[in-house]
Amino acid sequence: MTILDEPTAVWTAVCRLGDLAPERGAAALVGGEQVAIFRLVDGGVLAVQQHDPFSDAYVLSRGIVGSRAVEGVEVPTVASPMHKQVFDLRTGRCLDPAGKAPARGLPPDLRTWAARVRGDVVEIAVPA
Amino acid sequence: MSPSKHLVVVGGGMVAQRLVEALRDRDTAGTWRITVLAEEPRRPYDRVALTSYFSGRDAEDLALGDPGLWHDPLVTLVRDERVASVDRAARTVTTARGRVEAYDHLVLATGSSAWVPPIEGADLPGVFVYRTVDDVAALRGYVEELSQHRTVRGAVIGGGLLGLEAAGALQALGAQATVLQVGTHLMSTQIDLGGGEALRRLINQLGVGVRLNAATARIRPHRRGGVGRLDLADGGRLDADVVVIAAGVRPRDELARDGGLEIGPRGGVVVDDSCLTSDADISAVGEVACIQGACIGLVAPGYAMAEVTVDRLLGGRAEFPGADTATKLKLAGVDVASFGDAFGTTPGALEIVWADPVAGVYKKLVMSDDARTLLGGVLVGDASAYASLRPMLGRELPGDPAAFLLPEGTGGPPDLELPDDAGVCSCNNVSAGAVRGAVTEHRCTDLGAVKACTKAGTSCGSCLPLVKKLVTTELQKQGIAVSTALCEHFALSRAQLYDAVRVSGVRSFTEVVQRFGTRPDARGCDICKPAIGSILATTAPAHVLDGERAALQDTNDHVMANLQKDGSYSVVPRIPGGEVTPEGLIAIGAVAQDFGLYTKITGGQRIDMFGARIDQLPLIWQRLVDAGFESGHAYGKSLRTVKSCVGSTWCRFGVQDSVALAVLLELRYRGLRSPHKIKLGVSGCARECAEARGKDVGVIATDKGWNVYVGGNGGFTPRHAQLLAEDLDTETLIRTIDRFLLYYVRTADRLQRTAPWIGDVEGGLDGVRAVVMEDSLGIAADLDQQMAQHVLDYEDEWKATLEDPEKLRRFSSFVNAPEVADPSLAYVPERGQARPATADERAAALRGEPVLVAGTTLEVRS
Numbered sequence: 003m004t005i006l007d008e009p010t011a012v013w014t015a016v017c018r019l020g021d022l023a024p025e026r027g028a029a030a031l032v033g034g035e036q037v038a039i040f041r042l043v044d045g046g047v048l049a050v051q052q053h054d055p056f057s058d059a060y061v062l063s064r065g066i067v068g069s070r071a072v073e074g075v076e077v078p079t080v081a082s083p084m085h086k087q088v089f090d091l092r093t094g095r096c097l098d099p100a101g102k103a104p105a106r107g108l109p110p111d112l113r114t115w116a117a118r119v120r121g122d123v124v125e126i127a128v129p130a
Numbered sequence: 131m132s133p134s135k136h137l138v139v140v141g142g143g144m145v146a147q148r149l150v151e152a153l154r155d156r157d158t159a160g161t162w163r164i165t166v167l168a169e170e171p172r173r174p175y176d177r178v179a180l181t182s183y184f185s186g187r188d189a190e191d192l193a194l195g196d197p198g199l200w201h202d203p204l205v206t207l208v209r210d211e212r213v214a215s216v217d218r219a220a221r222t223v224t225t226a227r228g229r230v231e232a233y234d235h236l237v238l239a240t241g242s243s244a245w246v247p248p249i250e251g252a253d254l255p256g257v258f259v260y261r262t263v264d265d266v267a268a269l270r271g272y273v274e275e276l277s278q279h280r281t282v283r284g285a286v287i288g289g290g291l292l293g294l295e296a297a298g299a300l301q302a303l304g305a306q307a308t309v310l311q312v313g314t315h316l317m318s319t320q321i322d323l324g325g326g327e328a329l330r331r332l333i334n335q336l337g338v339g340v341r342l343n344a345a346t347a348r349i350r351p352h353r354r355g356g357v358g359r360l361d362l363a364d365g366g367r368l369d370a371d372v373v374v375i376a377a378g379v380r381p382r383d384e385l386a387r388d389g390g391l392e393i394g395p396r397g398g399v400v401v402d403d404s405c406l407t408s409d410a411d412i413s414a415v416g417e418v419a420c421i422q423g424a425c426i427g428l429v430a431p432g433y434a435m436a437e438v439t440v441d442r443l444l445g446g447r448a449e450f451p452g453a454d455t456a457t458k459l460k461l462a463g464v465d466v467a468s469f470g471d472a473f474g475t476t477p478g479a480l481e482i483v484w485a486d487p488v489a490g491v492y493k494k495l496v497m498s499d500d501a502r503t504l505l506g507g508v509l510v511g512d513a514s515a516y517a518s519l520r521p522m523l524g525r526e527l528p529g530d531p532a533a534f535l536l537p538e539g540t541g542g543p544p545d546l547e548l549p550d551d552a553g554v555c556s557c558n559n560v561s562a563g564a565v566r567g568a569v570t571e572h573r574c575t576d577l578g579a580v581k582a583c584t585k586a587g588t589s590c591g592s593c594l595p596l597v598k599k600l601v602t603t604e605l606q607k608q609g610i611a612v613s614t615a616l617c618e619h620f621a622l623s624r625a626q627l628y629d630a631v632r633v634s635g636v637r638s639f640t641e642v643v644q645r646f647g648t649r650p651d652a653r654g655c656d657i658c659k660p661a662i663g664s665i666l667a668t669t670a671p672a673h674v675l676d677g678e679r680a681a682l683q684d685t686n687d688h689v690m691a692n693l694q695k696d697g698s699y700s701v702v703p704r705i706p707g708g709e710v711t712p713e714g715l716i717a718i719g720a721v722a723q724d725f726g727l728y729t730k731i732t733g734g735q736r737i738d739m740f741g742a743r744i745d746q747l748p749l750i751w752q753r754l755v756d757a758g759f760e761s762g763h764a765y766g767k768s769l770r771t772v773k774s775c776v777g778s779t780w781c782r783f784g785v786q787d788s789v790a791l792a793v794l795l796e797l798r799y800r801g802l803r804s805p806h807k808i809k810l811g812v813s814g815c816a817r818e819c820a821e822a823r824g825k826d827v828g829v830i831a832t833d834k835g836w837n838v839y840v841g842g843n844g845g846f847t848p849r850h851a852q853l854l855a856e857d858l859d860t861e862t863l864i865r866t867i868d869r870f871l872l873y874y875v876r877t878a879d880r881l882q883r884t885a886p887w888i889g890d891v892e893g894g895l896d897g898v899r900a901v902v903m904e905d906s907l908g909i910a911a912d913l914d915q916q917m918a919q920h921v922l923d924y925e926d927e928w929k930a931t932l933e934d935p936e937k938l939r940r941f942s943s944f945v946n947a948p949e950v951a952d953p954s955l956a957y958v959p960e961r962g963q964a965r966p967a968t969a970d971e972r973a974a975a976l977r978g979e980p981v982l983v984a985g986t987t988l989e990v991r992s
Binding site: 016021022023024025026028029030031032036041042043053055057058059060061064066067068069070071076078079081083084086088098099100101105106107121 | 196201202346513514578581582585587618619649651652653654655656659660678680681682683686689695696697744939940942943944945946947950952954969
């Protein structure tokens with residue numbers, strides 16, 4: 003018999019789905035960190051870091067949500083409101099650095115958090 | 131991999147900075163660890179821009195490049211550390227404080243020092259040189275101290291480039307300035323006698339005195355102490371409270387001399403074309419290097435030497451391409467340029483000269499003996515031809531060379547195709563050839579790809595129109611149709627999409643993308659969403675935050691404020707025509723005071739308040755709306771302001787009431803969404819104090835009515851507006867502007883301002899005139915009706931938002947902690963107000979150093 007690992011993340015309630023406007027983001031404080039949570043047009047939610055590695059400001063929740071065809075798949079994206087770098091909202095990967103390098107040698111890709119909607123409550127997986 | 135070699139750079143100037151930047155950029159394997167030993171107590175700064183230090187900027191603004199370079203773990207910058215000796219055998223350098231650094235390779239980038247001629251009194255208090263930030267700061271302090279008591283008289287010894295800059299700087303400090311030039315004319319290294327004479331007249335017009343053939347014999351003290359007057363060799367004298375010596379520079383070659391390296395006949399460390407000195411482990415770059423027989427006091431050749439050295443350090447074979455000694459000076463509006471063989475010393479060279487002493491213009495081209503190949507030139511008073519001529523050096527000019535010298539409006543020169551080696555983006559040093567190569571070799575098919583590939587236009591962006599033109603031309607040459615598609619989601623251009631949306635009557639993004647998009651399930655992007663938001667704003671007017679509209683807006687439109695670099699916003703209430711009551715000013719001042727906002731007067735005659743957190747915006751606007759203000763749309767691609775002069779109500783010269791018209795126009799067009807921002811101006815007489823011809827629509831009063839000009843703008847490519855119609859009565863004027871603006875809103879490309887749009891309209895300005903004045907397309911009634919609807923439907927976006935709790939929910943700091951303010955915002959006091967803390971200041975505060983960094987509640991007005 004194997005012993006299951008301890009759960010590595012805890013689902014934490016952040017807000018109600020109705021607190022988020024469709025195809026817009028909102029900032030949340032989760033475990034002392036600034037997280038940008040986005041509500042997609044289909045009611046799904048995705049979460050990435052609020053910090054924009056290119057401008058070094060905490061602004062990504064205020065970017066325009068859209069989509070981009072990546073290898074034939076329509077991928078949900080956000081564009082930084084500061085200088086328009088585009089990120090894949092599911093993986094955090096930077097799809098278009100807009101000719102710039104991140105500030106202070108930071109990685110261009112974003113940290114992501116697992117997010118889900120239970121009933122009408124938006125939950126984020128916070129590492130235990 | 132840990133670095134295996136150590137590079138020591140002596141000197142922390144502009145060339146040293148470029149060398150370190152280039153090495154860190156190219157040395158991807160991390161072979162070299164770099165130590166920079168700088169004598170000055172600060173990071174490398176832009177010495178060329180030193181004079182701008184007088185126009186209110188502080189030393190921080192002179193910073194060069196990305197400050198992150200100095201945080202690179204492979205780079206160590208040691209400031210305030212003068213190197214005293216080099217031990218070539220041991221391969222070490224020792225500083226005056228006893229620090230020893232062993233090197234694998236050494237670069238001397240020690241630059242020059244100001245040369246002070248051996249004149250009696252040159253050591254008196256009040257005599258300055260003009261070389262470093264500290265020199266300039268000392269000069270500024272001295273003049274400011276003296277000017278509290280009297281008008282300060284300044285003298286500048288030396289009439290070269292630096293001397294003229296110093297004279298301009300003295301004048302900027304409120305001092306009188308006289309330039310003393312030993313030779314026959316100003317800037318004698320760069321320009322000829324004829325150009326020097328034209329320059330003297332222009333400099334005189336600025337209020338700066340010039341004395342030629344004026345050698346200074348001695349500097350005499352004043353009986354109260356400090357400098358008092360200059361005695362000239364010819365017996366003349368000049369009273370002066372402050373003296374700036376700008377008589378030339380000498381290379382700082384003492385380390386090389388002491389170390390036994392070969393020195394040039396007139397100083398400087400002798401280097402070969404690979405920038406190596408007589409010791410293969412030591413290079414010299416910049417002003418200290420004597421290359422191809424001379425030391426060069428310009429920054430561009432220094433940068434070229436830095437690039438050569440970096441290439442050699444990485445095993446390359448680069449050679450110094452020869453010095454480009456072209457110079458362009460802009461001093462208080464006086465243009466001077468000199469390039470190539472400016473003195474016509476090539477055997478058989480022909481000189482073609484155009485001189486207009488009345489206009490203060492002197493232009494000369496030096497041509498080969500067959501008058502076909504351009505060898506050099508001098509341009510004084512009007513250097514507009516410099517950008518197109520300089521890349522043509524050594525090449526045949528098409529047509530008659532004189533065409534390049536004649537003033538505008540006489541036909542003008544033929545279109546020049548930029549040669550491949552012509553620089554396009556000076557921030558990132560990208561040539562026209564590199565831009566073309568991105569298309570031809572690297573298969574880039576749009577501007578974005580070319581930017582990513584070449585870095586052109588990624589710093590200040592001012593060259594982007596030129597880059598775009600090059601890319602378009604190159605794509606067309608390749609037979610690639612240049613797509614006018616908005617983005618990957620729409621194959622239509624903005625103008626086509628506008629028509630499609632208007633005619634079909636669709637009202638939401640989802641409908642637009644399903645009917646006209648490339649993929650019906652796509653959700654758009656940061657390009658098409660705001661564009662469609664703007665289109666819907668005039669085809670199906672509704673509040674910017676209504677329903678699905680909210681998802682189309684850039685953050686500026688979404689929170690109805692302007693995003694700033696740290697994530698805070700600025701707020702601009704509308705002040706129509708720039709007319710504001712004392713009560714209004716007090717109300718704005720009180721809001722700024724209560725919320726700790728930085729305030730600045732804008733160029734559009736209103737007040738910008740910076741540093742508002744997103745959660746403060748509704749509170750701020752409640753106060754402003756209560757005081758009778760409304761949104762100024764400073765955040766929108768829409769009408770910004772209508773600037774006006776005070777007009778006939780008060781002015782002795784005014785012929786019409788410009789303020790009343792400006793208020794009327796601003797209230798009529800407020801909130802009109804457009805492809806780009808729109809600005810208007812109204813002047814009450816031909817003196818044009820409102821600078822209306824620098825606006826998209828400029829109105830200038832005449833005795834009989836109003837003249838209307840269109841297509842003006844400031845920015846990177848300033849344009850004067852062109853005359854559309856004359857002597858209109860007010861009613862006709864308003865109808866004309868209504869139609870002009872809506873025709874622009876309907877047919878311009880995304881982010882296209884009125885000037886290039888007019889160029890794109892079939893028939894140009896005449897074509898626009900035919901549509902708006904003569905209704906050649908039969909759409910005038912439609913345009914009139916659309917504007918009437920706009921005026922009728924207008925409501926203040928902020929007032930409407932404050933009345934709607936659902937919309938107000940967007941303004942919380944954190945959706946799960948609205949009571950917590952964004953902890954990332956930090957401010958420091960400066961000149962009595964708050965400004966965002968720099969990355970360095972935040973880091974210093976975290977280390978516990980005494981830097982005053984605070985959140986947005988920083989109390990600076992105590």
